[in-house]
Amino acid sequence: xxxxxxxxxxxxxxxxxxxxxxxxxxxxxxxxxxxxxxxxxxxxxxxxxxxxxxxxxxxxxxxxxxxxxxxxxxxxxxxxxxxxxxxxxxxxxxxxxxxxxxxxxxxxxxxxxxxxxxxxxxxxxxxxxxxxxxxx
Amino acid sequence: xxxxxxxxxxxxxxxxxxxxxxxxxxxxxxxxxxxxxxxxxxxxxxxxxxxxxxxxxxxxxxxxxxxxxxxxxxxxxxxxxxxxxxxxxxxxxxxxxxxxxxxxxxxxxxxxxxxxxxxxxxxxxxxxxxxxxxxxxxxxxxxxxxxxxxxxxxxxxxxxxxxxxxxxxxxxxxxxxxxxxxxxxxxxxxxxxxxxxxxxxxxxxxxxxxxxxxxxxxxxxxxxxxxxxxxxxxxxxxxxxxxxxxxxxxxxxxxxxxxxxxxxxxxxxxxxxxxxxxxxxxxxxxxxxxxxxxxxxxxxxxxxxxxxxxxxxxxxxxxxxxxxxxxxxxxxxxxxxxxxxxxxxxxxxxxxxxxxxxxxxxxxxxxxxxxxxxxxxxxxxxxxxxxxxxxxxxxxxxxxxxxxxxxxxxxxxxxxxxxxxxxxxxxxxxxxxxxxxxxxxxxxxxxxxxxxxxxxxxxxxxxxxxxxxxxxxxxxxxxxxxxxxxxxxxxxxxxxxxxxxxxxxxxxxxxxxxxxxxxxxxxxxxxxxxxxxxxxxxxxxxxxxxxxxxxxxxxxxxxxxxxxxxxxxxxxxxxxxxxxxxxxxxxxxxxxxxxxxxxxxxxxxxxxxxxxxxxxxxxxxxxxxxxxxxxxxxxxxxxxxxxxxxxxxxxxxxxxxxxxxxxxxxxxxxxxxxxxxxxxxxxxxxxxxxxxxxxxxxxxxxxxxxxxxxxxxxxxxxxxxxxxxxxxxxxxxxxxxxxxxxxxxxxxxxxxxxxxxxxxxxxxxxxxxxxxxxxxxxxxxxxxxxxxxxxxxxxxxxxxxxxxxxxxxx
Numbered sequence: 001x002x003x004x005x006x007x008x009x010x011x012x013x014x015x016x017x018x019x020x021x022x023x024x025x026x027x028x029x030x031x032x033x034x035x036x037x038x039x040x041x042x043x044x045x046x047x048x049x050x051x052x053x054x055x056x057x058x059x060x061x062x063x064x065x066x067x068x069x070x071x072x073x074x075x076x077x078x079x080x081x082x083x084x085x086x087x088x089x090x091x092x093x094x095x096x097x098x099x100x101x102x103x104x105x106x107x108x109x110x111x112x113x114x115x116x117x118x119x120x121x122x123x124x125x126x127x128x129x130x131x132x133x134x135x136x
Numbered sequence: 137x138x139x140x141x142x143x144x145x146x147x148x149x150x151x152x153x154x155x156x157x158x159x160x161x162x163x164x165x166x167x168x169x170x171x172x173x174x175x176x177x178x179x180x181x182x183x184x185x186x187x188x189x190x191x192x193x194x195x196x197x198x199x200x201x202x203x204x205x206x207x208x209x210x211x212x213x214x215x216x217x218x219x220x221x222x223x224x225x226x227x228x229x230x231x232x233x234x235x236x237x238x239x240x241x242x243x244x245x246x247x248x249x250x251x252x253x254x255x256x257x258x259x260x261x262x263x264x265x266x267x268x269x270x271x272x273x274x275x276x277x278x279x280x281x282x283x284x285x286x287x288x289x290x291x292x293x294x295x296x297x298x299x300x301x302x303x304x305x306x307x308x309x310x311x312x313x314x315x316x317x318x319x320x321x322x323x324x325x326x327x328x329x330x331x332x333x334x335x336x337x338x339x340x341x342x343x344x345x346x347x348x349x350x351x352x353x354x355x356x357x358x359x360x361x362x363x364x365x366x367x368x369x370x371x372x373x374x375x376x377x378x379x380x381x382x383x384x385x386x387x388x389x390x391x392x393x394x395x396x397x398x399x400x401x402x403x404x405x406x407x408x409x410x411x412x413x414x415x416x417x418x419x420x421x422x423x424x425x426x427x428x429x430x431x432x433x434x435x436x437x438x439x440x441x442x443x444x445x446x447x448x449x450x451x452x453x454x455x456x457x458x459x460x461x462x463x464x465x466x467x468x469x470x471x472x473x474x475x476x477x478x479x480x481x482x483x484x485x486x487x488x489x490x491x492x493x494x495x496x497x498x499x500x501x502x503x504x505x506x507x508x509x510x511x512x513x514x515x516x517x518x519x520x521x522x523x524x525x526x527x528x529x530x531x532x533x534x535x536x537x538x539x540x541x542x543x544x545x546x547x548x549x550x551x552x553x554x555x556x557x558x559x560x561x562x563x564x565x566x567x568x569x570x571x572x573x574x575x576x577x578x579x580x581x582x583x584x585x586x587x588x589x590x591x592x593x594x595x596x597x598x599x600x601x602x603x604x605x606x607x608x609x610x611x612x613x614x615x616x617x618x619x620x621x622x623x624x625x626x627x628x629x630x631x632x633x634x635x636x637x638x639x640x641x642x643x644x645x646x647x648x649x650x651x652x653x654x655x656x657x658x659x660x661x662x663x664x665x666x667x668x669x670x671x672x673x674x675x676x677x678x679x680x681x682x683x684x685x686x687x688x689x690x691x692x693x694x695x696x697x698x699x700x701x702x703x704x705x706x707x708x709x710x711x712x713x714x715x716x717x718x719x720x721x722x723x724x725x726x727x728x729x730x731x732x733x734x735x736x737x738x739x740x741x742x743x744x745x746x747x748x749x750x751x752x753x754x755x756x757x758x759x760x761x762x763x764x765x766x767x768x769x770x771x772x773x774x775x776x777x778x779x780x781x782x783x784x785x786x787x788x789x790x791x792x793x794x795x796x797x798x799x800x801x802x803x804x805x806x807x808x809x810x811x812x813x814x815x816x817x818x819x820x821x822x823x824x825x826x827x828x829x830x831x832x833x834x835x836x837x838x839x840x841x842x843x844x845x846x847x848x849x850x851x852x853x854x855x856x857x858x859x860x861x862x863x864x865x866x867x868x869x870x871x872x873x874x875x876x877x878x879x880x881x882x883x884x885x886x887x888x889x890x891x892x893x894x895x896x897x898x899x900x901x902x903x904x905x906x907x908x909x910x911x912x913x914x915x916x917x918x919x920x921x922x923x924x925x926x927x928x929x930x931x932x933x934x935x936x937x938x939x940x941x942x943x944x945x946x
Contacts, residue, residue: 023172024153031149057145071173079181083314083906087177089855112171112178119156119168122149129142136138 003055006037010063010120026116027123030060034127038135060124065117072112081105164253164527165320175310177317181906188940190231196223196302197946203228204931204941209901209909212454212461212928212938218288219295221457222471224944226299229451230326233468233903234303235313236447236849238323240469241330244272244337246524251321252850254528261524261532265550268522269536270344271543272336275563279332282566282593289571293328296471300326314905318852334469335570339563341442342417343595343614346493347676349557350779352400352626357777366782369674370789373666375682377598377610377659380666382649388670389645392620395634400626417442417877418678419486420685420704420870422658423602423610425651428689430696433888434602437700438475438484439879441872444846446857446911448899450881454928455577462577463927465881465897472573475883477893479927480580481603482885486659488596488612490675492562494623494637496541496630497555505556509631510540517544541630558630560637562615567593582607582650589613590643598659604887610657611648612664616641621672641671656689658682660870679785680710680868688870697892700884705920706870707746712756715788716744719759722815734833735823746871748839748864755836757866758826763818770803784868839863844873846898846914856905858898863918882922894922 013029034056076084081104088104099107156168170176188205201224202214211228215221230237242248246267248260267273283289304323316322355363419440426432442449450465455473464476475484498508507514517537524532537544539558547556568591575588576599585601589611596614601607617624618639628635647664649657662682688703689695720739728736735755742752768781782790790797795811802809802817809817830836839862848856863878865871872878883895898917902909916923931941 018172018174022157023168023175024157027149027153068171068173072178075173075178075181079906080908082908082910083177083181086853086855086905090853093853093855112173115156115167115171119149119152122145122152126142126145126149129138129145133138133142 002037003059006033006056006059006124007063009033009037010060010124011067014064014067014120023116024119026064026120030063030120030123031127031130034060034124034129035131035134036127038128038131056128057121057125061117061121063124064120065113068116069109069113072109076105076109084108159320162253162255165318169309169320170317177314179310180314180317180904190228190942190944191306192942193945194223194227194302195946196298197944199946201944202931202941203944204928204938206926207937207939208452208912208923210452210454212456212931214456214931216458218292218457221455222292222295223299223302225453225455225466225471226296226301226326227303228299229453229466229468230300230303232901233447233451234300234323235315236903237300237326237334237469238330239315239850240337241333243267244276244333244340246273246522249524249526249532251319251527253319257526257528261526264524265522265534266545267340268534269543269545269550270340270559271545271561271564272340273333274538274543275339275561276329276332276336278564278566279335279569280329282568283328283332283570285566286568286571286591288574289568292471292574293331293570296331297326297328313903315850315852319850331470331570334467336563338467339595341595342487342597343490343492343563344561345676346491346495346624347780348491348493348495348624348627353777353779355400355626357775357779365790366786369663369677370679370785371667373663374679375662375686376666377612377657377662377664377682378647378649378666378669379652379654380668382652384668384670385645389618389639389641391618391671392623392634392638394620394622395632398622417487418489418661418681418872420658420660420681420872421484421486421598421600421610422656422685422689422703423482423600423608424689424695424700425608425655426606428655428695429886430694431886431888433604433886434606434608435695435697435700435884435886436477436482436484436600436602436608437704437882437884438486438600439704439872439882440475440485440487441877442880443876444844444878444880444898445849446846446899446905447849447903448880448897448913450897450899452895452897452901452925456929459929460578461927461929463893463925464883465895468903470570470573472570473577474573475881476577477885477887477891477927478577478579479891480605481585481601482887482893483576483579483585483602484600484883485597486600487661488598488614488664488675489661489677490596490612490614490616490664490673491624492594492596492614492617494560494628495545495557496539496560496628496635498539498544498558499629499631500556505537508539511633511636515540539630541636557627562596562617563594565593565615565640567591567615569593581605582609585609586611598664600657600659602885602887604891607651608657609648609650610659612646612659613643614646616646616671616673619672623672625674645671654690658685658689660685678868679783681870681872684708684710684870697884697886697894700886701882701894701920701922703870704879704882704884705865707864709744709746709753709756709866709869711784711788711868712742712753712760713744715760715791716742716756718792719763719815719819722812723819731827732819732823735819735826738833746838746864746866746869748837748842748862750838751833751836753838753866754841755822755826757838757841758822759819762822762825763815766802766814766818766821767799771799774803837862842866842873842875844875844878844918846911847876858911858914861914861918879917882917883925884922891927893925893927895925896922 010033014026017025084105088108199216204212213224246264249264252260421438423436451468454463462478464473501507522534541558541560544556545559546553572588572592579585592613593615598612601609617637660681661678663677738752746753843860844863845859863873865873867874881897885893900909900912
């Protein structure tokens, strides 16, 4: 439940602030949300903390992975994949021929999601870790 | 431990953010910015949902304007006054083609190294230096002065500029055209100077080459007699633009005397010659009088052959001021319509091919090269330091000398030529081409057309004309030097005052004809006039398309629109028809192997049509190219001569008239070759090549072999172009579709009671690679189809396929 709440907060805040700020705002948001949702640590519960830590990464990662992927996917649908096919061909020019045309947009959407997801994941993890330090 | 977790994940975040925010490893964009779906390239897909969207209000307008778009995205602009019309043209052209407009000015201004990816810098910087040393920015600045002199051209250019800038102001980084995001830069403010840069970009493309250096080297290498054999133009002139029986200019202007002891020499030219690519650019245009047409009223056709690119070099538009609509194609970046028609006339352009760029050697006082000898005095050289702000932050400085003639284009530091060569070019002369097009767009009669042309300077063009009232005409217009015979054929000497440009020919002396007896006017980049024309000129002139075109136009059958289009799409290879029988005659049919016989039989049956699904054109072309190369290459290599080889036409004349011509001997073999030996050897070599490269004869289909390609204008990626199109035709053929060049716009107009017109270009109205209108014309263009072009007097949705229309208030 807490995981979902954390994920939705990052996603929602990013969707709003992305309209006004460059891409790195997702890192800032994931970081702050990480701090806000961090729990006070009990030193002996090592295993639980580990879980927390990976939870926070996945919350950030999935939030932006889904958000960016969803938006890219919607744009791509409305565009009949014209641009994504061309862009995939341009960016993966070395092995473009090995990808079939129908796969190209999907690969490009995944790449988009991964880039945003990784950044948000690490920031969320860092925020969480800082939050733990503050609260302990 | 807790701190450790925090520090590690924080470092990961910071490093990742850094890697995503700066361009890395030769990629010109920052990954984070580029992939961010809120700002990056994904945003460029959104314009597709509302491709024609325009605001409802633009405060810069003087009066309300109506704009409609048809299915293909062609804007119909209806304005009450000139300023509003050209403001909207600027606004809409920028909306569809901003990146291309600006990119072309970066090319012309020699600024590509500011924006192209750093790994390309080494290729791009010499191009930039060439543009600046050639004085394109200098010519553009002088052109601004010309435009500003006349209130009409000043107003329309100011309005156009304001329109472009009004559009640019609506943009934010997320809505920049795709190429800005890929290359990681932003649009600049548009200026009148940028529009003039675009005009000079065209002048450079069409009239920016000269064979002075190459001719001088050929002359020194072969001697005057052989030079004449190899490089003189055939006489009588082959089907000149102006029919021989046409009246000559009435008042003669005396050509200057030929200086004595004029013996150009290239012994000082030790360095390699700057590469002069032979580009297959050219055009066809013609107009047919009512006596020859099925309707009894004139028809006109034009197809300019230029480098093919996406976005396309042309943008279709109708501009209607008051109740006077004009339809045609514009050059994105300049106001007005360049080729088109209105309710009274139609006009079109082809390149004149005349040499208007000369090079002068300079005699310096001393090695500091501070002063040069000119008209009996030492004149100071002015030196200008050109700064190149390279992408990545570096700077490159180039010192360019300016003389009374023009800038010093080549010297020890550029072009590897030890003696500095100054360029003198008509493109430096201030002219007002914009006013010519403004007036042509509004012309109602032959008289109006003539008046419009008088302002035109460069690049010199054959302006074909037809009017609904029944006139047809063609004038070759531009600024032309009144040359002494031979002047500018070779490098000139600046210290000899007789070598300077004496004067310009007044517009009354240009080649021209109105309503000739034969019932048609035509041009295809051939010489404009017969020997009877009193003024000397030289250049690079077409020898095949013009003859084929005139032969078709001279036929007796009445000409209708279908035949007009068929002529533009004509794939008949006149060159092949004139040499192939000779080549086949040298083969011994009984001595052929089976593989050779397949090719031989295909050629014997061939009707000389370069159809995309035929194999004969491939075999001939491979054979002919091999033969042509084997004739010239050995002699040029032996002399270490980097200069142009004789033209195919001359080569064919020599092959026919002199089978034992000295150049037919292959210097690499001890034996002595003649035509027969070379032809047979070339046949075997060509087939070897075809069989190894493309395997079986079924794979030799002409369209695939030629592989016509429309590349992205900045060649950013093959994915942004269209490649290996199966198109018929070739260079020297009316359908002049070669690998990278071809008919960039095909237009036919019938000026009857009703005006009907059809046209197509190999691209689309949108410059956005995400739009279906980016390349929607390409397949139909390959197939030889045309779209109807409708001249609209109002935006009545019933009348044409208007998809979207908007009334814009001020």
